Amino acid sequence: MGFAVTIATAQILDQLKRVKGPELIGNIVDLGLVSGIVIEGDQLSFSITVPARLADQLEPLRAAAEKAALASPGVAGAQVTLKVDDTEETASPPPQPVRSAPSVSQSEAIPPPMQKRAPPPTPAPGAKAPVPGIGAIIAVASGKGGVGKSTTSVNIALALQASGLRVGVLDADIYGPSMPRLLGLSGRTQSGENRVLIPFEAFGLKVMSMGFIVEEDTATAWRGPMVMQALTQMLREVAWGELDVLIVDMPPGTGDAQLTLAQNAPLAGAVIVSTPQDLALIDARKGLKMFRKVDVPILGIVENMSYFQCPDCGGRQSVFGHGGARAEAERIGAPFLGEVPLVMAIRATSDGGTPIVVSDPDSEQARIYRDIASAMWTRLTEERILAGGQG
Ligand SMILES: Nc1ncnc2c1ncn2[C@@H]1O[C@H](COP(=O)(O)OP(=O)(O)OP(=O)(O)O)[C@@H](O)[C@H]1O
Numbered sequence: 001m002g003f004a005v006t007i008a009t010a011q012i013l014d015q016l017k018r019v020k021g022p023e024l025i026g027n028i029v030d031l032g033l034v035s036g037i038v039i040e041g042d043q044l045s046f047s048i049t050v051p052a053r054l055a056d057q058l059e060p061l062r063a064a065a066e067k068a069a070l071a072s073p074g075v076a077g078a079q080v081t082l083k084v085d086d087t088e089e090t091a092s093p094p095p096q097p098v099r100s101a102p103s104v105s106q107s108e109a110i111p112p113p114m115q116k117r118a119p120p121p122t123p124a125p126g127a128k129a130p131v132p133g134i135g136a137i138i139a140v141a142s143g144k145g146g147v148g149k150s151t152t153s154v155n156i157a158l159a160l161q162a163s164g165l166r167v168g169v170l171d172a173d174i175y176g177p178s179m180p181r182l183l184g185l186s187g188r189t190q191s192g193e194n195r196v197l198i199p200f201e202a203f204g205l206k207v208m209s210m211g212f213i214v215e216e217d218t219a220t221a222w223r224g225p226m227v228m229q230a231l232t233q234m235l236r237e238v239a240w241g242e243l244d245v246l247i248v249d250m251p252p253g254t255g256d257a258q259l260t261l262a263q264n265a266p267l268a269g270a271v272i273v274s275t276p277q278d279l280a281l282i283d284a285r286k287g288l289k290m291f292r293k294v295d296v297p298i299l300g301i302v303e304n305m306s307y308f309q310c311p312d313c314g315g316r317q318s319v320f321g322h323g324g325a326r327a328e329a330e331r332i333g334a335p336f337l338g339e340v341p342l343v344m345a346i347r348a349t350s351d352g353g354t355p356i357v358v359s360d361p362d363s364e365q366a367r368i369y370r371d372i373a374s375a376m377w378t379r380l381t382e383e384r385i386l387a388g389g390q391g
Helices: 002-016 052-057 059-070 149-162 224-236 256-264 278-293 324-332 344-351 364-386
Strands: 034-040 043-051 077-085 134-142 167-171 200-202 205-209 243-249 269-274 298-309 336-342
Touching: 002 034, 002 059, 043 052, 043 059, 052 077, 059 077, 059 364, 134 149, 134 256, 134 278, 134 364, 149 167, 149 205, 149 243, 149 269, 149 298, 149 344, 149 364, 224 256, 256 278, 269 278, 269 324, 269 364, 278 298, 278 324, 298 324, 298 364, 324 336, 336 344, 336 364
Parallel strands: 043 077, 134 243, 134 269, 167 205, 167 243, 269 298, 298 336
Antiparallel strands: 034 043, 200 205
């Protein structure tokens, strides 16, 4: 028995080495944080010692350790507890007050930029370098146009912002920028010191869009290298200040421009928006493949226009079929982040420049966007904790 347990423990520790430490340095095993391993049959329990000041933010770490433990051969159940280390020096900052959106981490909880993942096929030199001051860059993409990618991007951004994070939005849709309309902004961007562009601000978000740089239609004749140059400038030569997260509203589709962008921006993850129709889902699958090819983690799939909600009776109708994106997410092992109904209020508020998360924060739809943002953020945190786990 003793021999068998020793082998099992070694395998478990091997799995747990994939889990990064609370401050994303080293792993929980080598840092000596795992203790009290008990194996009873196929059930496992152990503790992870964590600093008191971070204790209330480390549920994703606990969950990641549980997931890793369950991947060990023969383990059917795992109970992992966080043990608070009270011996930590008192100079540490006190715990931050809890703000809204329960499982969305607070700005102070944002881990430092993710360790570099395996390099994509041919990134431009220096292209993947982190953008100073920005904690995480997340792409919101769709396989085809018109599925509500921009509407989803802006409402997710506002939901993250409402949870206390510092958020920016980069409208990377060179040919059809939507952010000026969605956020009720107009005008041209100004250059500050060293020709750095000054972002616009709306509802507390920092915003940059091609719509602030050139006249509509000017960019339509642009080809690959010019588009990439403009996008690089909008990403790196903007006075973003300190941001916890930058949401990039990608151009629709999965062509060369999208691939180059996915390959040439230091993305921490991608969210795919799809409607439930088969055709949209086929295109969404192409989007998923594209990000996987360049090693950008998929944070999840959102089904937009999932069902029609009757404004009078509240009844639901599945106009385009329903649940296809969830099934697709399950099929490929990507998280499913949520379903957004087809609701007149979403269209009207977006087109009116006051997205629903800010214009009607108590609505059911605003709650849905907050839940999606929260699930996405939790997934990002887990992804960072497990990052580099294969190596
Ligand atoms: N859940 C929804 N309910 C009602 N209308 C919606 C919903 N989502 C998006 N829309 C509307 O659908 C239209 C297209 O949405 P949006 O511009 O966000 O799509 P997109 O995928 O970004 O499009 P493009 O490919 O042009 O960039 C807009 O008029 C928007 O207001």
